[in-house]
Amino acid sequence: MRTAYRVESVRAAEAALMAGLPEGTLMRRAAAGLAGACAGLLGRVYGSRVVLLVGSGANGGDALYAGAGLARRGAGVTAVLLGARAHEGGLAALLAAGGRVADDPFAVLARADLVLDGITGIGGRGGLRPEAVPLVRAARGSGAVVVAVDLPSGVDADTGAVDGEAVRADATVTFGAYKPGLLVDPAREYAGAVRLVDIGLADLLPSPPELEALHHADVAGLLPVPAAESDKYRRGVVGVVAGSARYPGAAVLAVAGALRGGAGAVRYVGPAGAAVLARYPETLVHAGPPADAGRVQAWVLGPGLGDTPGADDVLGSDVPVLVDADGLRALDMAAVRARPAPTLLTPHAGEAAALLGTDRADVEARRLEAVRELAARYGATVLLKGSTTLVADPDPGVPVRVNPTGTPWLATAGSGDVLSGLAGSLLATGLAPRDAASAAAYLHGLAARRAAAGAPVAAHDVADALPGAWRDVAA
Numbered sequence: 001m002r003t004a005y006r007v008e009s010v011r012a013a014e015a016a017l018m019a020g021l022p023e024g025t026l027m028r029r030a031a032a033g034l035a036g037a038c039a040g041l042l043g044r045v046y047g048s049r050v051v052l053l054v055g056s057g058a059n060g061g062d063a064l065y066a067g068a069g070l071a072r073r074g075a076g077v078t079a080v081l082l083g084a085r086a087h088e089g090g091l092a093a094l095l096a097a098g099g100r101v102a103d104d105p106f107a108v109l110a111r112a113d114l115v116l117d118g119i120t121g122i123g124g125r126g127g128l129r130p131e132a133v134p135l136v137r138a139a140r141g142s143g144a145v146v147v148a149v150d151l152p153s154g155v156d157a158d159t160g161a162v163d164g165e166a167v168r169a170d171a172t173v174t175f176g177a178y179k180p181g182l183l184v185d186p187a188r189e190y191a192g193a194v195r196l197v198d199i200g201l202a203d204l205l206p207s208p209p210e211l212e213a214l215h216h217a218d219v220a221g222l223l224p225v226p227a228a229e230s231d232k233y234r235r236g237v238v239g240v241v242a243g244s245a246r247y248p249g250a251a252v253l254a255v256a257g258a259l260r261g262g263a264g265a266v267r268y269v270g271p272a273g274a275a276v277l278a279r280y281p282e283t284l285v286h287a288g289p290p291a292d293a294g295r296v297q298a299w300v301l302g303p304g305l306g307d308t309p310g311a312d313d314v315l316g317s318d319v320p321v322l323v324d325a326d327g328l329r330a331l332d333m334a335a336v337r338a339r340p341a342p343t344l345l346t347p348h349a350g351e352a353a354a355l356l357g358t359d360r361a362d363v364e365a366r367r368l369e370a371v372r373e374l375a376a377r378y379g380a381t382v383l384l385k386g387s388t389t390l391v392a393d394p395d396p397g398v399p400v401r402v403n404p405t406g407t408p409w410l411a412t413a414g415s416g417d418v419l420s421g422l423a424g425s426l427l428a429t430g431l432a433p434r435d436a437a438s439a440a441a442y443l444h445g446l447a448a449r450r451a452a453a454g455a456p457v458a459a460h461d462v463a464d465a466l467p468g469a470w471r472d473v474a475a
């Protein structure tokens with residue numbers, strides 16, 4: 001599992017570690033890792049042209065020491081000093097190694113092979129300051145490889161928000177621990193490929209982390225496996241209340257996901273029974289209200305539902321309920337909070353914005369805060385879909401999960417319906433909502449990657465690829 005920690009936790013761990021070490025040890029470790037990563041990106045260090053963008057803090061110090069290391073290996077290293085001051089020891093080391101301070105920053109940037117962004121790290125506040133913006137643009141426009149030191153300058157380490165301009169890096173070399181902004185969009189996109197350099201903090205970081213990203217092995221440990229004595233009821237029955245005369249396809253796609261999620265049976269309730277049966281004859285179809293559909297272990301409510309009735313029956317039930325799409329419209333917060341069983345909400349940014357009374361852009365800019373806020377308000381687990389899918393528990397002490405498998409090929413109509421069916425099916429097998437949601441997002445992203453393989457896919461292709469993704473994870 002990959003974990004990420006807030007700045008205050010990283011600083012506390014650094015302080016505890018530094019107390020027992022000679023001054024400057026951590027910066028030397030960080031700079032050595034950074035120089036090594038740059039050497040790997042350059043291929044040949046000797047004769048290469050490296051430019052350091054140096055801010056006034058320790059982030060600039062890292063860049064200067066790493067630059068000194070590269071200069072000792074024969075690179076031509078030039079520092080562009082942006083602040084009123086620069087890290088003294090770092091600057092002295094660079095000059096002693098034969099590096100220089102730029103007279104004409106734009107001229108050296110134009111010829112650079114690699115630019116190190118050491119403007120700000122975890123101490124940065126707000127986007128880039130105006131004087132840095134033309135330099136950062138020149139670095140980007142030069143064709144040089146841009147490597148961010150610890151974080152791309154201008155992004156918010158704790159939230160992933162980007163207010164104003166920020167450095168767009170090809171790679172980020174981060175120290176001691178991942179910070180949430182490196183895993184959550186929009187900042188994640190600015191970071192490029194992220195490499196973690198161990199500086200010895202691991203044992204001093206707090207538990208739990210702020211954020212966690214599951215790997216194959218973590219998901220494999222969550223997936224239900226039928227036992228010898230299993231039957232279709234013991235495996236769990238998932239009920240799907242979805243579809244309408246206008247959107248019968250949403251019901252078909254939710255059922256498609258549900259059939260691949262481990263439940264022993266899928267019960268469909270709604271007006272699209274004929275369309276569902278035509279595609280999936282194994283579905284148990286019920287035309288009446290959900291209350292008399294028979295026992296289920298979890299409900300999926302909402303995809304393509306329109307004004308079809310049934311929501312009250314489902315929300316009033318005593319089993320876990322996943323609410324998606326039309327089910328989220330006018331969702332009664334008090335009713336959700338009063339439910340005797342867990343609720344999982346799966347909004348996209350627009351639906352989350354409507355629930356929070358804000359706009360979509362605001363949710364997309366601050367996903368981590370939005371998903372935590374929704375989970376707290378509704379007392380529910382919330383899976384916020386989009387370029388970074390996040391899963392928050394109603395307990396604020398529990399780390400948010402960030403899904404690492406997503407792909408923009410998933411931005412296709414109906415793929416969210418497949419996800420809700422899949423997650424509901426996992427809920428019916430007995431997984432806790434947070435596990436069901438994060439395992440579903442993981443498999444869904446992986447299935448989309450496998451199905452797409454570099455070309456557009458339709459939502460039903462994603463559903464069809466789910467068994468392959470499951471096998472891949474479980475292998």
Ligand SMILES: NC(=O)C1=CN([C@@H]2O[C@H](COP(=O)(O)OP(=O)(O)OC[C@H]3O[C@@H](n4cnc5c(N)ncnc54)[C@H](OP(=O)(O)O)[C@@H]3O)[C@@H](O)[C@H]2O)[C@@H](O)CC1
Pocket residue numbers: 014015018026027028030055056057058059060062083084119120121122123124125126127128129132149150151154175199
């Ligand atoms: N602690 C450790 O053990 C280790 C720390 N390490 C490294 O230290 C980094 C943290 O260093 P830090 O705390 O000095 O802060 P840092 O990110 O350099 O920036 C703060 C300075 O920038 C300025 N500034 C602020 N906002 C700005 C803006 N928008 N645009 C422009 N400038 C802005 C502000 O100065 P001001 O100009 O306001 O006086 C302030 O002084 C961390 O990310 C890692 O790289 C590693 O060596 C491992 C060991």
Ligand SMILES: Nc1ncnc2c1ncn2[C@@H]1O[C@H](COP(=O)(O)OP(=O)(O)O)[C@@H](O)[C@H]1O
Pocket residue numbers: 325348384385386387388389406407408409410411412413414415416417418419444
């Ligand atoms: N840019 C993106 N990158 C990764 N995944 C995305 C992106 N855009 C959308 N998705 C994913 O695609 C699915 C779309 O779901 P949703 O918005 O509910 O669409 P629909 O209602 O058409 O099914 C979600 O799983 C979401 O996380």
Ligand SMILES: [K+]
Pocket residue numbers: 059117118119120121148149150151152153
């Ligand atoms: K930086």
